[in-house]
Amino acid sequence: MSCRAAPWGRPSAPRGRPFPASARLRGPFGGTNSWKNPVLKNSWRIGDVPAMFGLPSGLFRCMASSSSGDGGFSRPQSIDEAPIPLYPWPDKQRPRVCILGGGFGGLYTALRLESLVWPGNNKPQVMLVDQSERFVFKPMLYELLSGEVDVWEIAPYFTELLKNTSVQFVKDSVKLLRPSDHLRREPGVSCTGGVVHLESGTVVEYDWLVLALGAEAKIDVVPGSAEYALPFTTLEHALKVESELKMLERRKFGKKSPPIQVAIVGLGYSGVELAATISERLKNTGTVKAINFQTTICPNAPPGNREAALKVLESQNIQLFLGYSVNCIREVYASEDSGSMVADAKEAGGGDKKLVLELQAAQRGLQSQVLEADLVLWTVGSQSQILRLQPPDAPYVIPLNGRGQVETEETLQVKGHPRTFAIGDSAALRDPSGKFLPANAQVAFQQADFAGWNLWAAINDRPLLPFRFQNLGEMMTLGRNDAAITANFIEGLTLEGPIGHAGVKI
Template sequence: MSTTAFAASATLLRLNCEAKHQARLFPDFSRRGRSKISKISLFASSRRKSFQFVVASSASGENGGVAEIEAESAPRYYSWPDEKKPRVCILGGGFGGLYTALRLESLVWPDDKKPQVLLVDQSEHFVFKPMLYELLSGEVDAWEIAPRFSDLLANTNVLFFQDKVKLLYPSDHLVINGPAKSSAGGSVLLESGLLIEYDWLVLSLGAEAKLDVVPGASEFALPFSTLEDARKVDLRLRELERRKFSKESLIHVVVVGCGYAGVELAATVSERLQDRGIVQAINVENTICPNAPPGNREAATKVLSSRKVELLLGYFVRCIRQVVDAKASEKPTKSIGVEGIAAEHDFGKYILELQPTEKGLQSQTIEADLVLWTVGSKSLLPQLEPSNRRSALPLNGRGQAETDETLRVNGHPRIFAVGDSSALRESNGRLLPATAQVAFQQADFAGWNLWAAINNRPLLPFRFQNLGEMITLGRNDAAISPSFIEGLTLDGPLGHTARKLAYLIRLPTDEHRLKVGISWLTKSAIDSVASLQSTLTKVISNS
């Protein structure tokens, strides 16, 4: 590890913290005689497990500096660059977390009140999830929708740590529930052993696929919600396309769930496979996209029908099991896919047992080469529960933090929650949907309300404004229903263009928007020239 990279982050650690403070936060460590603070390794050790964090700050003098931190049992305290300025820690770098950090950076602050912002995420890439389908179809490149945090934050004062959050120890509840006061809002323990004290905390940890509801789903089905998921699905499809290249051996793909994610995935995969495969989509309800505007649902139904996607509506998956082809499994292979991702394939088939939800339907058993799962998600917040139950966050049945209308967690005035981590209800009592649109808007309000709280100003109540809904249906097909024009739906190539422009505007930074815009414009020009050449060739050959 270079000395330059370490110099960009060596000032980030404080080793002279009092053992008394550590014992208060971590009673288990003191009981085991681990009150001594461990030191930082100045080099990468091949004998000890190490973790990596990235510093993406213009103030550090290095863009994307990387340092290796040695994992020890006792926590090491993170030293903020300025002990006098407010400390804001943001957990999770999705739409809610990253856009809150960028919002804080864009606001005008008094010199002594501008906060130090630290963003923590276990991945080095921000992922623009609504466009993962375009990655699967080859319409976009990975860097366009999954740029590195270090690149996005290079021209800001926001610090970024690539690490996983392990435990949360809030102390702001002491101000409400008792006379005791805390000098900090609480502490966060990272998996690498780094302990971060904060004044203000933003929870935006997102959610992960819920595969444990059906026997066999976690073992044999692939989710599609992260960059890694998209790469795994692409790798598996490539392997199937390589093996089954004849019309006599079709690729059989089953998509479980027909909400937006399931329909978009079914449309993308069916377009990619064309006549080389069969796509089936299963939904427990008797319609697809039940909560979508009628125009979007009709456009999606039309596209799926034209691509011969078989809809199995009114069914739920009872179980998934694997049937291994004995001849093919004698020689398992390992292939290298996108960016070195390795995967072993046993070339087995998967059997899905379907149970009807309505009378008049019969139970079915279907076979698949690939099962894609888009049903259900679970919040990551319950995994951060501290041992001290008095400081526990108020979570609902879905594992989301209950918040007031200003996005502050109930009982914790110094903690905000946004996106999938927030359980905020509309005026009619319904929970806000866990969509990118909601997270965008909540990040804007969270940033403003943090500014207001730090400057002792009134906080604003969050009000969600539904701007409409969009759905991708292929490389040159989409549907968009804006809320401000009732009954209007743009579909086909026009809807596709409108959707891409809308998402281009929502990309994180001006610099990234410019790069992606130029890239998309160049690709569009190349495709247009290729299409014109193809048309001219056909005309000349027929003349």
């Protein structure tokens, strides 16, 4: 997810130790909940229900009653499979809400549910599932490379953020979704919302589901990109890039050798911020080459932000290759004898490894290019995780658009699934003009607020609210002392340079 959240109109956060001052503007205040993952002591063998599903009999009857083409399954012939652990919700009476994904949308939905006033015994049990033990404040990942922040400042543990709340955090990955809220119900049979299978083998039965898994980097785009290019979307990616830069800096230190060469593919928000940050870090010891398919940078950014970013890139002498696409990336070695590039390390005689990018002109009037680099960063392309999580016997049970995003109603409910909500990069939602909402943190923040409220309304049989996005503006970090902020409520105003940077840090 691109995380261009504007600094205004943040949802409220629980009390607790706040983020550092540099992070407060754009993220959750560290509030709240240390939850110790309960040990799954009890295993389930559920009669003659398939152990691979681990479903209680009521849900099994509901799902088995539907047609096989609608996501149901038939009764098995054998029950000799190993028992599957079913997640032990503490209270068998209260509603169970499972939130998949601990990004901006998922975390804030959990906190929103915690903050609401619930009548009677209706306050739900909330589980937050994420494959990482840390919440990552992605707009500040670049500042790891500039040395402005440490890991703990931008990636606090979920258990720390959720301390003093009732939200239960589970560190695990999602393996399979099997919703049942779209199925035909038999009279007198109470059906739940469905089940989630986790990679650990645990099966989570839920009443309400929130899909906030976001998108993952799509790196295998051209030959060599998966092998030789690094993405920059997670904390692990950022730490890997930092490690590679340090290694290159040590290797070049004190030597009369060519400058470090870093190639960045894509000049959207992420590519521009990476280019500015790395160029500022390398200074005279390296060069940055940035490639973009369009003939401009940040095509979806406000004009003021785009112009400010272009000024910074040009002032830092970043080499821009606009109107080009990468055809392939390959590895070569510099021969110590001749200085030429060879594909075989043995022929190079111990020479330095280089990466070669073959660029193809995407616009008329441009010539093909061949670039050399020590490090290639890939910031274009993403893919939804939902498609690979659908049941193999019902691959389209969750409706997706052509981009792999979940089709939702205005209430953020998945179409045909009244007990399932989708937000953030997982969801396909349009604004009143018919355009898809951007995949950024500002949208996820606002959707989390509505998702939390609509879950409250659905559980308490109240009317649900249609989601309406309010664009508050955008910001970009362009190095240690530069940034750009465009406030949507003041037309034509862009804060840039040191003033913009000060605004980001407030």
